[in-house]
Amino acid sequence: MRYVYVIVDRFSKYARLVTMPATAKTEYVIKLFKENRVRDFGLPKSIVSDQDVRFTSELWKAAAAEQGTQLQMTSGNHPEANGQAEQLNRAVQHLLRHYTKPNQVDWDEKLALIASLYNNAVHSATGVSPNSLLLTFKPRLPLDFLQPENQPSAAPGTLDFTYRYERLMQQAVEQMHKAQAAMIESENKHRRPSTFQVGDRVWVKSSELGQEHGISRKLMPQYFGPWEVLDVVGDDPDGPSHVIRIPGHLRTYPVLHASKLAPFKETEQFPSRRLMLPPTMDGEVDIDDIIDHGEMPVPRPTGRGRPPKPKRQYRARFRLHTDPKEDQWFTRDELMQTAPQAVAHYEKLLQKGKRQIE
Numbered sequence: 001m002r003y004v005y006v007i008v009d010r011f012s013k014y015a016r017l018v019t020m021p022a023t024a025k026t027e028y029v030i031k032l033f034k035e036n037r038v039r040d041f042g043l044p045k046s047i048v049s050d051q052d053v054r055f056t057s058e059l060w061k062a063a064a065a066e067q068g069t070q071l072q073m074t075s076g077n078h079p080e081a082n083g084q085a086e087q088l089n090r091a092v093q094h095l096l097r098h099y100t101k102p103n104q105v106d107w108d109e110k111l112a113l114i115a116s117l118y119n120n121a122v123h124s125a126t127g128v129s130p131n132s133l134l135l136t137f138k139p140r141l142p143l144d145f146l147q148p149e150n151q152p153s154a155a156p157g158t159l160d161f162t163y164r165y166e167r168l169m170q171q172a173v174e175q176m177h178k179a180q181a182a183m184i185e186s187e188n189k190h191r192r193p194s195t196f197q198v199g200d201r202v203w204v205k206s207s208e209l210g211q212e213h214g215i216s217r218k219l220m221p222q223y224f225g226p227w228e229v230l231d232v233v234g235d236d237p238d239g240p241s242h243v244i245r246i247p248g249h250l251r252t253y254p255v256l257h258a259s260k261l262a263p264f265k266e267t268e269q270f271p272s273r274r275l276m277l278p279p280t281m282d283g284e285v286d287i288d289d290i291i292d293h294g295e296m297p298v299p300r301p302t303g304r305g306r307p308p309k310p311k312r313q314y315r316a317r318f319r320l321h322t323d324p325k326e327d328q329w330f331t332r333d334e335l336m337q338t339a340p341q342a343v344a345h346y347e348k349l350l351q352k353g354k355r356q357i358e
Helices: 026-041 058-066 079-099 107-120 130-135 159-189 332-338 340-351
Strands: 003-008 015-020 046-049 070-073 201-205 223-233 241-244 255-257 261-263 287-296 311-318 328-331
Touching: 003 026, 003 079, 015 026, 015 107, 026 058, 058 070, 079 107, 107 130, 130 159, 201 241, 287 332, 287 340, 311 332, 311 340, 328 332, 332 340
Parallel strands: 046 070
Antiparallel strands: 003 015, 201 223, 201 261, 223 241, 241 255, 287 311, 311 328
């Protein structure tokens, strides 16, 4: 087993956690969804999911259309749109750390326990546990025999049962409104009017760029750039979007919200600091041309003998980067591994005398 298939109810926060192998096909995912959601709770009106290949497949779309379910998918760069599932993922990871062995071979065996702990705990958004809200009663827990019943339970179908459940639903709705208001107030405290103008250079959050090949996003720098602001889109003073001159090899949409940008400050305090240039999707950076070259002195060995020959280095310009400050120096050996054609073309021009040695 490789993945956890998370199914969470939008209102009650009730969750089902299902283990799933990495080789699971769309047919198997549909089967799991029917067994863990449709069989017990009926057909959902809508489903919010990420853009996993199983959820973007035509088979999944056809299955949703047959049961009258609307599909809503989040952007790959904005997983917070499905924040309910993201919060549940963090809670599941936190709980699993306390119960799994160091070699992590038994995590799937603990998943039922984790789901029980989560569904029986009071949720901060509703003020009640997901089980109490969805199942209309509080399931018996292992330590309940140590505590006497504080309140006798009403039989389903009676007026007392209906009154208690309607009051519980009303309390949950009121608590959710309070939680939403608190979150909005907290976000507004950190919100500042955007001051980015056309021509400014800004840093861009690395989470907005495409996934790099073989690189862990958790270890990447938080920002890349700086790049120029080409245009301002929208008139919202608290959050307009901006068109950024992002290099073409990154293959991402160049319109970014102000919250995804950070101001760039020119400084001479760190002259050796290199600009943050992310790699391409195949792990390399596209070099457009070699602009200049020079000789890099090599330390002379002790003793007699001829002095070593200086190594040649080249100043390379990256594709779609027009600012000379973004040029970088590489040794010939480094460029021969990544851009041998550019080196051959430059040296051919040197032989013809079309390039002057500095």
